[in-house]
Each structure stands twice: as C-alpha cells, then as structure tokens.
Amino acid sequence: MKIGFPRSNVKAYSMIFRNKLLLRPGGVCGEPAMTPKYFCSNCFSRVQSDQSVFGPAIISDRSQSWARYSKWLAFASTKAYVLASLYVELLKLDEAIRKQCRTSKRTGQKPQFPPAFPPTPILPPSINYAPSVTPNVMDKTAPNAQTVCPGYKASNVQESSSGVKADLSLAGQACNVYGNEITNLILDVQYQSQQRLAVRIYPKYLAASNQSQYILSPTLVAQGNVESGASKSKSDLIFTWSNDPSFHFKISRAGSGEVIFDTYGHKIVFEDQFLELVTNMVPQYNIYGLGEGLRGFRIPNNYTQTMWNAYNLDNDQILDVNAHGVHPVYVETRYANGTSTSHGVYARNAHGQEWLMRDTTVSYRAIGGSFDLYFFSGSTAKQVISQYQTGVINTPYLPAYWHLGFLQVRWGYQNWSNLQEVVDLYADQNIQLEAIMNDLDYLKMNRDFTNNPGHYDLAEGAAFLERLHANGQYYLPILDPNIYVPDPTNASDAYSTYDAGAAVDAYIHNGNDSFYVGVEWPGFSVFPSFITTQAQSFWTEQIVAFHKLISFDGFWLDVNDAVSYCTGSCGQNMIEENPIHVPFALPGDPNTSIAVDYRYPEMFNITNATEAASASSAMMSQSLAYPTPSVTPTPVLARTIPTPGIRNLNFPPYAINNFLPGHSLVKEVISPNATHPDGPYNSTEYELHNLYGHVSGRATYNALKEVFTGKRPFFINRSTFAGSGNFSGHWGGDTNSMWGDMYFGIPQALQFSIFGIPYFGVETCGFNGNADMELCTRWMQLSAWFPMYRNHNNRNTIAQEAYRWSTTAEATRRIMNIRYSLAPYTYTLFHKANVAGETVLRALAWEFPNDASLKAVETQFMSGPAILVTPVLAPLATTVQGVFPGIADGTNWYDWYTFQKIHAAAGENKTQDAPLVHQPVAIRGGYIIPIQKAGNTTKTSRMNPWSLVVALDKDGQASGELYLDDGITLNPSQTKNVQFMYANNTLKATVSGNYNDNIPLANVTIAGYSGQVKSVSVNGVPASKAQAQSGNGNVLYITGLQDATSKGVYNSDLTIQLQGAGSSGSASATSTLSSKVSSSQKSSATASNAGGYHGSHSAWGPSSAGGW
Template sequence: MRSPSVFSLLLLAPCLAIAQSSTASSVAAQFTVPASADDGVTLLPNVADPTAPNAQVKCPGYTASKVSTSSIGLAAHLTLAGAACNVYGTDVHDLDLKVEYQTSSRLHVNIRPSHITSQNQSWYLLSTDYVPAGSQGTGSMTTSDLTFSWANTPDTGFGFNVTRNSTGDVLFSTTGTKLVFENQFIELVTHQQENYNLYGLGEVIHGLRLGNNLTRTIYAADVGDPIDSNLYGSHPFYLQTKYFEVGSDNSTTLVMEQLDTTEATSNYTSSTHGVYFRNAHGMEVLLGANNVTWRTLGGSIDLYFFSGPTQRDVTHQYLNVIGMPMLQNYWGFGFHQCRWGYQNWSVTEDVVDNYARFGIPLETIWNDIDYMFQYRDFDNDPVRFNYSDGKAFLQRLHSRGQHYVPIIDSAIYVPDPTNASDAYQPFNDGNATNSFLLNPDGSLYIGEVWPGYTVFPDWFQASAKAWWKNQMVTWHQKLPVDGAWIDMSEVSSFCVGSCGTGNLTLNPVHPPFKLPGEPGNVIYDYPEGFNLINATEAASASSASQAQATPTTTATATSSATSSSSTTSYLRSTPTAGQRNINYPPYVINHVQGNHDLAVHAVSPNATHHNGIQEYDVHNLFGHQILQATYAALLAAIPNKRPFVIGRSTFPGSGTVAGHWGGDNASKFYYMYFSIPQALSFSLFGIPMFGVDTCGFNGNSDEELCNRWMQLSAFFPFYRNHNVLSANSQEAYVWGSVIDATKIAMDVRFQLLPYLYTLFYYAHTQGDTVMRALAWEFPNDPSLANADRQFFLGPSILVTPVLTQGAITVDGVFPGLVEGTDTYYDWYNKSPVAVPSRKNTTIDAPLGHIPVFIRGSSILATQQMAMTTRDARNTSWSIIVATGVDGTASGSLYLDDGESLVPKATKMVSLSSSTSQNGTLSLKVSVSGSYTSLDLALANVTFLGVQSPPSSGAAVTINGRAVANATYNAASKVLSVTGLDNALGGKAWGGNWTLTV
C-alpha cells in the first residue's frame, strides 16, 4: 500500500523521466506529454471479480437500541452486531440513526458514525453549503403518507421498511439484509419485485427504463459518451413506478411482467415514488433481478423518500429538496450553432451570414476552444480572435437580436516561471488568493489539460469564487459575451496525478494524444450507411483510408506490446485498520476510465482542498460548483439579467443555475435515439434545459442523419448543432434537404416558443417537467413503461420522430386514442388522427417530415417564425383550440420580458373552451398581471375537432360584439376565425374576453 504523499510523487515519474531526457536546445519545439502519463494502475472492478468477498456474508450487520420517538420522527443507536469484518475498509462500531417526517410526502433517513460532532468533522459529510438538504417542515408521524418501521432480526440485525400508508405498499425494504458501514465502503441492500421499473440513476446513456441486470456507476468522468457507463454527471436519484391490475371487484394485483403496446390497458392503475441518496462519493447501484444494492465509497446514508403517488408529484417533491430549475432566457430557446474549428472571427461571422443567406433562423453563434490564446481561459488569441474585431462582431450580432456564447474550460494554465513572455494574469490572481487545489504536502496540484500543465480551482474557497467572478467581469468588459459554456468539469486532467510539478519550464505542452486534424489523426469515419447509397465510392474510400491509417511499427510500439505473460495482473489493495487508501480504495467501482483507476483522466483522489477535504470525498461536486460560480460571475458581469450557462458535469441542484448538453456523442442514428431517454432522465433530475450535439459531435454526419436530427432537436429545449474539429461541416445549410427540413421544424418550434417558455415557468415555480415520457402523461398504462422513442413536450405536443436510417414510416402510439379517452390532431393539417385498428400504428414520415401532434383538450397561444426570438416575439398572436373528447380544452400563457432576473412585471393568461349542447363554441380568456409589451394583435383563432359547422350565417362575437365570420372545413373538422387583427383594440391580452361562434 502506498501512502497519499508517496503516491503523489510516484505519479510524477512518467513525465519526469521524459522531461529530464528531452534536449534543452530545442526551445521552440513543443513538448508532448507522453501517453503513459495518463496510464493508471490496472484494477478489477468488484462486480467483475469472482474472488471479491461478499460483504453480506462476511459482515455481521448492526443492532438497533436506545430508540426514542417523537411526533416528527425517531432516533436510535446502531451497534456492530459481531466481530468487525473490515472487508473493504474499517468497520464503524457505532452509528446514529435519525428519521424525520419532513412533510406529508417526504421522509428523511440518515445514518452516520456516532463519533461525528459539529466540532469533530473527521468524517466527510456533504454540507448544505454546497448541496441543499430538505429541512423539517410541517411533517409529522401522524400526517405523513410514509411510515418508517424497523426490526432487529437474529441473522441479519437491523433493517427497516418505508411504507406508503395510503396504499400499504412497501416502497423500500432492507429487512433480512445486512447494513455494512465502513470508512471506505457502505452497502445497503433493498428488495424488489420482478421486472421492476426504475428510471434515473445518472448520468448514463441508456434506455429510459433501466432494467434489472446492470450496475449503474455514479462517478463523474470525462469520456466520449459510451453506452451504459458512467458519464459526466452524478445523479443518485431514481423514480419507481408500480403497475396494478384492477379486478372486477376493484381489488388490485401487482403487475410482474412487461406489457407490450398491443395489449388493452383500460384496467390498470399505478403508483410512483422516488428515492434520493444524498452522497457525493463514488457510488454504484447494482440492479439485480430481485434487489437493488447501493454501495458508496464513503460519507453517510442520507436517504430521502418521496411518496408521489404520480411522477409529477415525485418530481415536485424531489425538486423541493434540491431546488427548482432556473427560468431560462427567452433567447436561449432559439437555435444555436457551434463547431470546434471556426478558426477566426471572419469564419465565425461567415457562418452567421450563411444562415441568414439561406433564411434559416439563428439565435446564437458559439466558439469552441479555437478562440483562446493557446487554450487559456479568459484570454483571446490576439490575432485570430482579437478583442477589437470581436467586440465589433458582437455589436453586429446584438443589433440583430443575436447572441454569442464561448466555451470556458475548468483548468487554469500555469505559466513557465522562467519565461517572462509566458505571463498569465488569471493564474497569478488565483494563486495569490489561494484559489487552486493542492497536493497533500501543500504544494500546487498541477495536472494537464488543453493549454498544458494546469491547476484547478478549489471551489470550497470563497476566494476562488471571487477570483472566478473577477476574471469573468474583466473579460466581459473586453468581450461582451452573452453566456458561458462550461466544459471539462468532471474535473478532467490528461495525466495521472500532479504531473506538472517540476515540469513547468516545459509549458506550454501538447496533450498526450493527437488532436483531430493533426498529421496521423485524420477522421476516416464515413457517414453511417454510406455504403448503402454509395456502394462503389464506399469501397474505394474504405481501401484508401485503411492504407493511410495503417500505423508504422516502431521499436517503442513493439516493446510496449510485447509481454511474457498472457494474463492480466491486477492491483488489489487491502484495508489497513483506521486508515483510508485514498487513491486505491479496496472496493473498486466499475469506473469507465482506463483500467478503472479513479485518477485516470481526472484530478487524482488525493488532491487536497485548502480546508483539508480530499478530492476523493467531493469529486462529483466539481462540475456542480463551477456552474454555481459561473452563474454568480455572469450575474456580476451582466447585472440583473438571467445568466445563460450550459455545463457538462452536473449534480442534484445544478438545474437551479444551468442547463446541460449531452456531451461528446457520435454522428450515428442510435445516438439520436438515445438523446430522447437522456433528455427525459434530465427532466427527472431537475435540469429541463437539455439538448445534445445535433447531427452528432464525433465523426462525419450525412444528409439523412442531419435531416432527421435537426428536426428532432427542434423539440428539445436546448437546440444546438455542434461537431468536432476536422470533421465534415454539418451546419443546417450544408445540404439542400436539410435546409428545407430545418425550416419546417423550426416553424413549428417558433410557433410553440410561447408554450415552451410557459412550460419553463411552471418548471421554475412548481417543478413541472418540460419533456415528458408517455408513461408520465398516461400513468395507468403499463405498456408505456418502456416507451422512449416518442415524447410529449409538456402535456399538449406529441413528437414521434424517425430514428432509423432509410425509414419513411415510423411506428408509434397515441396514448388514450384506442381507449377513447384522448384525441390527437396532426400539427400540419390540423385534422383529427383516426382511431387505428391497433394501438401501435404506422405513421407516414418521409424524409423531411417529423410527425407532430396536438393532444386534445389543449389550447395553444402561438406566434410566428422569424430570424430571431426577439423578432418572433413581435409577431401577432394566434390561438389553437384542440377540442377534447368531451368538447372542452384549456391552456395557459406566461409572459414577461424574457431576461430579467426578477421581472418588474409579468402576465398570466388562462384560456378555456367548451361546446354547448346546441353546438356553440366559446373561448374564454382571463388575464392577470401588468406586463404589456406583448399585448399584440390577435390574428386568428382555430378550433380543431369541430364535428359540425356553426349555424348558417352565425357571427363570431367577442364580448357580445360581432367581429368576424368563421370558415368551416368539413374534411378536417377545422373551424377558422380570421380577420381579428383589429379586435380587442389590437391587444390580445389587454383584458378578459370571451369569443363565441
């Protein structure tokens, strides 16, 4: 076993050896960090290790005693029930249990070592200074819908159940299993029924429903979007839905199998609850056939249970703990364009001009790391992206209502101390204020990222947040950016350990890998399916690329590949009593990076904060904290305006300050599919401002994929096209059919922007979701439990995209249509969707058409497409009334200035419609609030699903005064009321009114 201090020195060896052998005469040559610098030790994950001890067999469990109860909960002492097992750490002999009934729907269970007091924080517990925790509200044992019960059993000791009182359903049960609580390993096993339905536990690329045969690792990692592995964010929360079949006597039976979408679903009901494990340590959740096992590398058991009983209820209850999503800027819902490879201001502006030339709306242009001076934060390249030209460019953007967002990375360059010309003020300022992470010996922890050897902000230091704010304000004065895109925030480092220590005279250094486009690293990734439509060309290209890509054999390569052993040797660390092995914990999580070493491609676990906390305990918080710091910094730079922040690494509560994009995906159809369950999962995590790199980031996209993807992403809250350096261009104007498809989808999106903004208002004020799974809108239909190829945007818009190459139709369901509870209308022609003969039906979807439907009982207030959201907000209003099966419909509209942190004035519009027995249609509009800037003209009202025409000669009246006539289309069942521009004094929302026809 290596101690942390020795470990930090050993990690320097790969770089030091190379550095010392490099020639001093080649001053101009940039040193390339060797690839071996990012090699960790080879570890075997516990879940893959057949020799790994089973803690449930080896450990004794705990016994509860000294139980005291009160009206708001209970407390107890837990004592180790036998000899310590010390299987993956040192057993904690005494634990404290505290149970709180915080609200009628929320229960908090906390188990922590007894020796921890406010004066003795030798054990890391997640502070409320960084992540909110639910506080005691009005809950009590007598009013709660949840009950905590416990028992000591002879074989396994202390266990507990959480039961929902209203149904008697046991939501969480550890009885009959052992609690394991060690200084580097905590295990909690809970029972489940067969084929249980869990959602969440991210960040991961996976179908929406998790299934029951996988291990979900939760550990922030900078990795290019692998399937089923831990990714950028950490969200230890799940939502669980149970379905019950209702008998003729109203008795219920738990559904134990998955139903497909052909089965009738009128005799089912459901209940949903949520579980949040508030812990920032590396974690695994093992989803077995009949149990779920939580394992974490430290901290405490800090569980929150939410009784639901619907998804909407659970999400509200969860967000009441972690915080409601921020209300985004209206302009943030426009279309964004970016790529890695816009070489200068001129190229960047050409992209903006091209969008205008082809008549495609563009809201925001972004720059990747190209704009930086040698990849350094807050420092533009003085030639290619100089401040004077940049400021003039941004002025032109802003005058047209457009915006600019740059990338900002999470590491800070350390200048060569022997080269005065290499000065870098942001580092000097941060270093002077103790704003950076340290090694265990108190020296600066120096890793390596894009600019070279770098340091990393210590977000537990108030001085670091102040330093970051000052850098942002100073930079914004030079270049008035409109937001920030935070990358590399897991936090990423391209070498293991403090590899820059002693090597700073080599700075700036090149990463230990070739960048896309550099000699020997050309993208040979032909678009997916290229061979299907270009068979001859594909064969020729494949042969050529294979010849070019064949590596040259070198002595080094041969040497590194040669091995006298055909077996893999794994490092296995064993616990030492009373100590923690920070860098190689005895329990090895199934981490995606390298050989599962936690230090690979990341800041090492032994990096130390100024307050003594080690990165081991808080690794998963870095991305969350930099988002909080950036939000505060932008607010200082642009006072009173909502900061626009998009980040990569997130944690519970990140949605209060930022949105998220899905990271480095690939230009493949299956990544387009996975974008839907990704987005739906982040809806559950309280981060509704979600989107992915449209058309794909890595590799080369093609016309068909980009055609389909530009249309799909038009219905995601965050809508951005972005791809990698040296890949083919994939802006929406590159292909003719993509131009047309994009405009079609954008036209729908722009009409729905007032609706989307209203959805975000409800997300911000009460925790509603924006993108919604079909199962959430139709909770009593078990056939929808796994449906993630369609989605609802809010309650009213159903999107059914094509997700497979070459398809011209798509299979989908219209929930409730066959059952007769719901109706739908085609967005494009407004006609009712015919009831299909079977639930899963085939929908025509030729290339360039994305099927979109309005759900009955909805009222939508819409505006028209323009080149920017600013101009779109100045167009006239229209109202679409989509009549439900009972002849009624309703909707709402939230209005404000779209950017103020605290708007001076707002307006809420409520809309309702009904059909009288004699066929008279009425639309009632109720207005409250004083915001007036969007009180524009009402152009038309369109009623859908009108079964018969109005009486001959019937006039349209508003508040009893005739204003227009109506036109009825018998084929589409559409009643159109036009010519309303001068009605209502030209102000649609100037006051209450009723329209009848």
C-alpha cells in the same frame, strides 16, 4: 432490415437521392469540407483535392454517390417510366448544382482548416498511465459484505410524531471488509412533509479531526428540511423497523400499506470507505433515473450503474457506463389492475458509488459519506419528480426567452469572419439562428480569458458583436475550469490569470501547501477550488474583466468533470517545460491518424465509390482510421487491505467499475487525494470529485450574474450533480454522427427531466464522425423538440450546419418554424418547472400512467402535456410507427399540420408517413396552445400577433395556460398568467398579473369542431372583420381578430363567443358544415396563422402553401 429503394413513389425517392448527392458538402456548393477547390466544372467528375490537407481518401460526393445511384438505376431498369423520371430528375440536379456553385463563388466562401497546434513538445503517453484495478463487480473472489459483516442493533430508540431517533451499534465483530467499520452510528428519521420522509444514518462521533467520515454539507448540495406542520399522522409514508436478527427498516404507504423500500433480510454496512444498503424489489420492477448514463429509458433488472464523473476523449458515448454527471435518484412505477403507483428514492451522497439492479434486489454501495435517503410518495411519476425538486434539490432555473432559440457551434471556426459567414449563410437560407458559439478556437493556446490575436482580434470582434447584437442574436464562447501555469523562467509566457488565482490561494492543493498541477488543453494547469470564497471571487473577477474585452452573452463550461490527462500532480516539477501538448493527438492535429475523421453513419457505404480501388490504401475503415485505443499494460493492483485509521484515497479497498482503461480512480482525473483549501477540513477530491462540475458550474453562474446584473445569463454545464438544474442546463456530451447516438438522446433527455435539469440538448448531427444529409436532417428534426437546440461538431470532420444540404435546410426551416412558433408554450412549461418542479420533455408513461404498455417507450415523447413527437430514428425510412395513447379512454389526437383527427385503434402501433422533410407531430385533445408566427429570432417572433390552437377533447372542451414576462429579468416583478378555457362555443382567457403585452390576437384554430358559425363576438361586441371558415376534417379557422384585440389581447380578460347552430366537437357530432373551403382558400385564410402547414398531405409531406 432489408436495404433498397421501393419501386413506387419515384418522385419522392429521386428527391431523396438528389439530396444524397450532396452528402458531404463543406459549403453551399457541395465541396468536401476543408478541401480548397470546388467541384463546379463537372457535376460528376472529381476535382483534385489538396492531398496535404485531406489526404487521398477524400473523393467526390458526386462520384461516390453516382455509384450508389447507378445501383439503384440497375435495380429499377425494368421500369421504363422510372428511368425516364430519374433522367428528368438528373437534369434538374445538374442545373441545381451548377446554380449552387455559382452562389458559392459569389459568396467567396473559402474552406477552413484546423489551425496547427503550436510547435510545443508532446508529453509522453506514460505520463497518463495509471495502475489497473479489478472492479468489485467483476471480481469473483471479492468478499460479500452481506455475508461477513455483522450489521447493527438499534438502542435508545425515541419515537415521536416528527420521526425516530436511535443509536446504532455494531451487532458483532467488525468485518472491516472494504474499510474501517464505524462502531457507533446515529439513526435520524424525519417526517419532513406529507409526501417526503428522510432517513439519515451517520457516524455518532464527528469532528474536524475525523473527517474521513464525511458528511455532505448543505452549502454544497441542497438538502430537505422538516416543513411546518409535518408529522407522522399527516404523512403518506410510514417508517417501521426491527432488530431481528439485526437492524433493518421498511418504508410503506400509510393508506394501502404498500412497501416501497425494504431492507428486511439484509444488513446495513457502514465503513469509512464502504457503505451498503440493500432493498427488496417486486418482480420485474420498473425503475428510471440513476445517471448520468447512456442507456435505455427503463433500467434493466440486471444492471449496474456506476457513478463517477469521467470523460473519454476516444468515445464519449459508450453505453452502460458512468458518464459526466452523478444523479443518485430513481423513480419506481408499479402497475396492477389497470392502474399504477410511483414513488421515488434519492440518496444524497457525492462519493463514487454503484447501484446494482438484480432480479429481486437493488443494492446501493458508496465508497464514503453517509446514508442520507429521501423517499417520495408520488403517487405518479410526475408528482415524484416535482416532490424531489421542490422539497430537496430546488427547482430548475427559468431560462431567458432567447435561450429557446437555435445555437450553432463547430470546433474549427477560426476567426470572426468565419463566424460572420455562418451567421450570414443561415440568414441567406432563411433558417433561424439565435446564437453563434465558439469552441476553443478563439483562445490563445487554449488559455482561459484570452483571445487568439491572429484570428480573433479584439477590434474586429467588437465590430462583429455589435452587428450580431443589433440583429437580436448572441455570442456564446466556451470556458474550461483549468488555468494554465506559465513557465516561471520565461517572461514572455506570463499569464496574469494564473497569478491572480495563486495570490489568493484559489487552486486545489497537492495534499500540502503546493498547488496540484495536472494536464489539460493549455498544458500543465491548475484547477480552482470552487468550494472556497476566494476561488469564487477570483473566478468572478476574471469573468467580469473578460467581458470588458469580448462582450459575450454567456458561457458553456466544458471538461469540468475534473479531467486531468496525467496521473497525479505530474507537472509540479515540470513547469519549465510549459507550454506542452497533452500526451495524445487531438482531432485535427496534422500528420496524425485523426487529422481527418473517416467515420460515417451506419448504412452509409463509402467503399463503393468509383475511386475506392485506387485509393484503397487510404480509404480506411472506421476501425483503422480511429483504431481501438491501445491500453498500455500497467500493474494490476491487488485489492487494498483496510488499514486502521487510514483511508487509501487513490485505491480504495472497494473498486467501483469506472469505465476508463484500468478502472482506476486516478485515471484522467484530478487525483482523489488532492485537497481543497477549505479551512481545517482540507476536503479531498475523494469526497468532492463528483461535485466538481456542480460547484464550478455554480461559481460560473454566480459570476455571470455579476456581469449581467439583474438578468438571466445563458449557462450550460457538462458535468452536473443533483441540484445543478437550479442554475444550469446540460448537453449530452460528444455524440457520434451515428443513428444509434441520435436514438439514445431521447432516453438521455428523459433522464434529465427526472434529474431536474430540463434545459437539455445533444450535439445535433453528431460531434465526432461525419454526418450525411439524411442523418443530419432527421437529427435536426428530433432536436428541435429538445429544450436546448444546438448543432456542434469536431474540427476534423466535414461541416454540418443546417444549410449545408438543401433537403436538410428545407426540413430545418419547417421544423424550426414550428419550434419558434411554440416558444410561448415551451416558455410556459419552463415557468411551471421553475415554480413547481414540473417537466418539459416527458415520457409517454408519465402522461398516461395507467398504461403498462408505455413503461419502456423511448422512441416517442411528449413536449409538455399537449404535443406528441414521433421522430424517425433509422435510415432509409419514409414511414415511422408510433402509438397514440389514451384512445381506449377517449383521448383525441390531431395532426399538427392539418388539425385533422388521427384515427387509430387503442394500442395500435400506427404507421405514419414521414418523408425526409417531414416529422410527424400530434396535438392531444383537450388542450389550448398559444403560439406566435416564427420570426428569424425569438425577439422578432415575440412581436408577431398571437394565435391559438384549440384541440377539443371527446366532450368538446379544452384548456391551457400561458406565462408572460419580459423574458430576461432574473426576478421579474411584472408577469402575467393567462388561463384558457373552451366549452360550448365559448373561448375564455382569464388574465392575472401586471406585465404589459400589446400584441393582438390574429386567429384561432379549433380542431375537432363540427357545426356552423354565423358570427363571432369578442367580449360581447360583434367582430365585424372576423371570419369563421370550416376546413376539411372538422377544423374551424377564425381569422381577422386583430382589430378587436388591437390594444393587446392579454391585457384583460377575453371572451370569444361563436354564434350559430352547431355542435362543438363532441364525438357524436356529425352535422354537415355549411361551407367548405379549398386547400388554396384555406391556406390563404390561415396564412397569418403561426401554426403549421395547412395544406393537404401529399406523398412528399405537407404542402408548403400557407405554412406557419
């Protein structure tokens, strides 16, 4: 990309730079975060920062940016009018900064510093060392099980209308290549429903004594069952098999015969520590899902996806590796002759596993468990996703309405006053804030269910929370599933939470009767075994009791990937040393290389500042400030040789490609050989590691339901498994403040749509590293379309709340108003996800399944079926390209801000204006979208009058729907469903349900309408105060409907009839409108509309006049 500023559009680019001068503010004045003095004496001179806090590397935003600005001035020096324009802008900038400085002094904002970690001993790094292993996929000498193993033969085959049952026996001598071969297996094929077929292969002889052959219990993870009336004759899918040369099978479509899964030519391998199944694939296949992983939307055909929950503190956003969750499900789409078909495959297995995508095959390998496969017929991707959720893992939970609001958190909010200041500044800047969140700062030495008495006094907190709740806002602290173990020799270190869990044997064991003691943020810690009833009871009691101290409104559960920062039960004989510090520096720890994070987004040049030369020794590059983590050489273990009757749990014979240094399964987790106190089985972490996030999340959700009886609690979970969406949302991990990380949030969000966890969001503006104004602005715009909307960053970085930069604040106000106004539409999407397994965020390929050109599109996405989002994902851009699907088939698209039809050619990658405060959004023709004018919270938004946006299709028709309830009750008995239909100048709303909504309808906007309207009637009665005005570009604005619907527009059926001679949006309509209104008149007429900026476009984006 060529870097530089165009010579044209001086006004726009000077505005961009004016805001870049405030690139690194820590407050509304623009001082660097954590710097104790302001920069108000001179806009372009540096006031000395406190070297002891931030170091000499910190320079003035203005001096730094002035150097960049000077280069631009030199570039443009040949244009006198450019210089004149810049000079005027500079004068305006100077006054603006001085004004902001005065505002900052008025608010009395003081910089906040990360609190020093208590003076506790730091564990030696060696406690976290683990032997290294060579992953099988990297080991060229590793044996190929397909070559050396015999496979199986089927016998005693019983076929019926409901399925197939058979014995499978080894077809030759056991190979025991990566474990002990299981000699006798059971094949159980079930036609479970018309769209779903299940194939299960598991050991024939199972008892408590041989649980090394682990079968995943339905009490831990939901399973599919045979539905009433299901049979082979009614199935979309058919199972066929052969014993030549060994047992293999195919799954094909009953109608077309298309084969969707085919193990012919490959052997089934079933050992106690290794399973393998290989399926043949069509050329250049398209599969999606298989996570969690940070990568593109479409999975490459030469790619390995490892599944083993892990967290890397140094960099949590590594591409193409295993991550926080495990979701062994994929959707495959095949295109041919202008159409497509999709099917799905789910492998219900929680062990460590790998999926090897190769040119003509996909190999599924797991290090234990059984084959528990489900096949879904589709035949569209959206149908596959729905079948997966409704038939097997359960549908997503319905979030409370307020969960759709904006959430703010930072690791570094040190006290209640700090939280209050953030809440107040969002209000001062007229930016919505639904909930304020707390990271670890509120806890006493990072211990669960405590408060930091010096910073988070309970009485002060009660007053803060009373004010917060009175404003219709919420408080959401962090929670970790690790429990500090107090020093038994120090009475002052007593910790009642630990005692309560120990008394009921609630913790994971170390393979015997002692508790497994690892290392987490508090120090030596134990971990609840959330699969037991006693652990659930203990967890619930602690959460209920804690709510009586601090009236929180939900939790976000962190580090539940079963993380432990030492190898084995390292603290078992070292408890007397508690409290201790984890064996590495944490971000913000004083006098460490990461006390301050010096990283910045791509293309942000920090070396051209005026003081760079004199501070060169301290102005380190990212690689020096955050050095590549050193990996202490540890012994590399040879491949483990299987021992008859014994499993090597910590170092299994087949080594999956765990991305953590050394690749070992014991690295920075609760060791695989740790056991759970679950009766006679003593299940191990080897079997349950990938479920720890799932079961800890479910236990937390269950406890929150006890706190908020009969209500839907807020809960998001860092580590997930198949089915976690039934009770939890998810955030995408510790993003970096980089454009690339922002980009990959889109395919990650689409992954979680497949996984049945629609309430998904990322750490907007980035968690690690320093955001600049441009990145944070674009990211706030992008994340406004994600179902969960949260800004979160690290304590050793600059602050990045949306009000920190004036341009970011303005862009956020605009996009957040759209988000809040669309909350009824989004809430309806979540309802449909809850009842039918539909998706909220969608890939373009899912909405337009026959267009093969969309199969890998990940730079655009849909919110539901009606909204197309085209975000800006690169720096220094004022335009963005995007496609408008379906145009070849007559699909209409309308600009969200003007409601004018977008003209694009079929397949065109159309360039759209996207100045910094503007994000292109389009409405799909044929849809009706219910909206409400945005308030400062979702509560106030729901009190505003209704509006409808009607976007006509090529036939002049549109439809839509709306779901209503009280927005909070867990199982609401009072609900309402509204079905909208528009055709032939008539808008109808058909209402069912008993929820009482007394909000009137204010106006209706019809995009694509061409004709004249003389009068409007509501339910057959002329609406005397209604006005119908036609705007530029075939847009009809109908206002003044409040009186006619004053008793609540959706309390009964509604018919709005437009009288007059005119067409209603057909593509051929060309009649001249009888009246045109100016932009100012149109803005006035639609000022009550909760829809968008109705003013015409300028070079700087939509006019703010008459905005939603």
